[in-house]
Amino acid sequence: MLPALERERIFARAWQYVGHLVELGEGPGYVAARVGDIPVVVTRDRDGVLRAFLNVCRHRGSVLAAGAGARETLQCPYHAWTYGLDGTLKAAPRSNREPGFDCEGISLRPASVGTWGPFLFANPDPEAVPLADILGELPELVAATGVEVEQLQHHSRAESSVEANWKLVAENFLECYHCAVAHPGFSAVVDVSPDAYELASGDTFSSQFGPVRGNGSGLDTAGEVKRSQFHFLWPNTMINIFPGRTNLSIGPLLPAGPERTDRFLDYFFGSETDTAWIDELLAFDGQVGVEDKVLVENVQRGVASGLIERGRLLPDSERLIVDFQQRLQTALG
Numbered sequence: 001m002l003p004a005l006e007r008e009r010i011f012a013r014a015w016q017y018v019g020h021l022v023e024l025g026e027g028p029g030y031v032a033a034r035v036g037d038i039p040v041v042v043t044r045d046r047d048g049v050l051r052a053f054l055n056v057c058r059h060r061g062s063v064l065a066a067g068a069g070a071r072e073t074l075q076c077p078y079h080a081w082t083y084g085l086d087g088t089l090k091a092a093p094r095s096n097r098e099p100g101f102d103c104e105g106i107s108l109r110p111a112s113v114g115t116w117g118p119f120l121f122a123n124p125d126p127e128a129v130p131l132a133d134i135l136g137e138l139p140e141l142v143a144a145t146g147v148e149v150e151q152l153q154h155h156s157r158a159e160s161s162v163e164a165n166w167k168l169v170a171e172n173f174l175e176c177y178h179c180a181v182a183h184p185g186f187s188a189v190v191d192v193s194p195d196a197y198e199l200a201s202g203d204t205f206s207s208q209f210g211p212v213r214g215n216g217s218g219l220d221t222a223g224e225v226k227r228s229q230f231h232f233l234w235p236n237t238m239i240n241i242f243p244g245r246t247n248l249s250i251g252p253l254l255p256a257g258p259e260r261t262d263r264f265l266d267y268f269f270g271s272e273t274d275t276a277w278i279d280e281l282l283a284f285d286g287q288v289g290v291e292d293k294v295l296v297e298n299v300q301r302g303v304a305s306g307l308i309e310r311g312r313l314l315p316d317s318e319r320l321i322v323d324f325q326q327r328l329q330t331a332l333g
Helices: 004-009 131-135 140-143 167-173 184-189 275-304 321-333
Strands: 016-020 029-035 038-044 051-052 074-077 082-084 089-091 110-116 119-125 155-163 199-200 205-211 227-233 237-241 247-255 261-269
Touching: 004 321, 016 029, 016 038, 016 261, 029 119, 038 119, 082 184, 110 131, 140 227, 140 237, 155 275, 167 227, 167 247, 167 261, 167 275, 167 321, 184 275, 199 321, 205 321, 247 275, 261 275
Parallel strands: none
Antiparallel strands: 016 119, 029 038, 038 051, 051 110, 074 082, 082 089, 110 119, 155 261, 199 205, 205 227, 227 237, 237 247, 247 261
16 A cells, blocks of 8 residues: 555646556447556546546445456446446446435546547546646657657557565666666667766656667667657656667556555557567567666665665766655655
């Protein structure tokens, strides 16, 4: 469970990637997810209207839906209370035996939903600012590197867990100071030197831009995408674009306790990206992930020991971590 302060002041009002449109099927359907540790469900009805709700039954508080699928109702697994895709309660077994009980007026609590190309985002706050305001210039940055998100096709999802606090996992993503030491394969492809590897922070997201290393090796970088981009949409959504063929991966960090983080990463590619290159990219990125897991879990063990009061950051090389920590302090007050 998240600390109550983090849930209430960060994730209860946060936009987060939760899945992709294909998961909804061809017609009516739903996608269940969580924002931080807050359960949400996104639905699409017969008319194509997207909605989002807190994924908790109004009866006894059971989590309502799981997974994703094509269907026209959501039924609670506890007592079979059944809701339409507009969130309204349609049926409650034995309710006709209860004088004065009326399903009308009982609905799932609303949340906010937004899309960017094939990507689905949700926010537990029903009055959240529009997703487009949070994305800002991010779509233009992605398009400028040669990736048109509307043309992307979902390929696969990778799921994993890290035995570390979600904030430590985020901080690892937000710097490449460690790359030359800990990611030899990545550093053979991307120029991670401080004069070449660019860091940028914005109002709602931060970015890293890495050019292809001259005479690099380890990944075929010939293709439409000329340099890498790595974006972090506050508070927990990560976006990766590697040099080479058209590609993008996106996914959230999901707190699963004080010393555990669950995560998933959805991989998207262009329709003409060949299978061999996709396999090469997945193996390449998978190796980076294995290396990061070792690093972050080692940090968790060291931090948990309590042997140092606080770390010392390098204001230039780790300025995106500084930015992240400032956002945390502002949000948590």
